[in-house]
Amino acid sequence: MSQTQKTLVDSFGRKIDYVRLSVTDRCDFRCVYCMAEEMNFLPRAQLLSLEELASLGQSFVNLGVKKIRLTGGEPLVRRGIVELVESLSALPGLDEVTLTTNGSQLSKFAMPLQRAGLKRINISLDSLVPGRFARMTRRDMLPQVLAGIDAVVDAGFKRIKINSVVMRGHNDDEVLALVDYAQQRDIDISFIEEMPLGQVTSHNRKHAYCSSDDVRQLVEKAYTLLSSTDTTGGPSRYYRIPERKGRVGFISPHSHNFCDSCNRLRVTAEGRLVLCLGQENSVDLRALLRRYPGEQTRIENAISEAIMHRPEGHQFAQDDAPQILRFMNMTGG
Secondary structure, eight states: OOSSOOOEEOTTSOEEOEEEEEOOSOOSOOOTTTOOSSOOOOOGGGSOOHHHHHHHHHHHHHTTOOEEEEESSOGGGSTTHHHHHHHHHTOTTOOEEEEEEOSTTHHHHHHHHHHHTOOEEEEEOOOSSHHHHHHHHSSOOHHHHHHHHHHHHHHTOSEEEEEEEEOTTTTGGGHHHHHHHHHHTTOEEEEEEOOOBSOOSSSOHHHHOOOHHHHHHHHTTTOOOEEOOOOOSSSOEEEEOTTOSOOEEEEOTTTTOOGGGOOEEEEOTTOEEESOTTSOOEEEHHHHHHHSTTOHHHHHHHHHHHHTTOOSOOOOOSSSSOSBOSOHHHHOO
């Protein structure tokens, strides 16, 4: 184990202190912007083990990472997820472990995750209308998700956030209802522009594209938004609502590219270090972990070398052609 914490800085001077670890490519939903309806998932032997994920987490912390977010697929379908949260939360030098989930399993896992040391949680929720929710997720599970949100509110997490992907002609007429729902529970909400990852047949991305500026105009029909310097280390640009606790955020990979300040790396469920969400270049960390088990210095050197090849950014086009062939569930949300 490295004894001196280092700092990860890429060739463009961007400091890396945030890593998103995907623990599985499997999910109990099939959201139209994330996955195909029929999916072929990785054999379990190709996934990083919990021990490998914990070891990788330690290596990233040794390199100066302060925040680890667990993603999927759906991370709560991975057996042993609570134990992994507990292991990572105990790492000296790590400020917080957070998690992104579709919410379907939260009624069961809210309290165990809170006790294990999870600090914050993001929950995907794109519609409050049962039939529409079922069409967008291809699963009729809205009551389970809403119950899960209530469970994490009751569990007393430091911060809770709803993530909503807004698609024109699908759920853009629910923007205010979603803000109302979050404000009634004193929780945050971020609206996300759809990203062109994977080939989809359920909709035309160009026609469904809804910019953050468009969504903000919808919110401002009912709420005053005040600029805020608040940050959680992620890409959301937050606004406050006077006399309300919940913030409204916007994640804008198309309309307001945030590559120049990107502080994140992603590791896929099969152990590939993805240097940019909008590029295909990656490094196989699983091969190193399995060929040299326990040799953290070797892993850390490989990570440090890899980030010097990190691209300056991506340029997502607002058309229907996917620029990245992998689906979002392969990369981690």
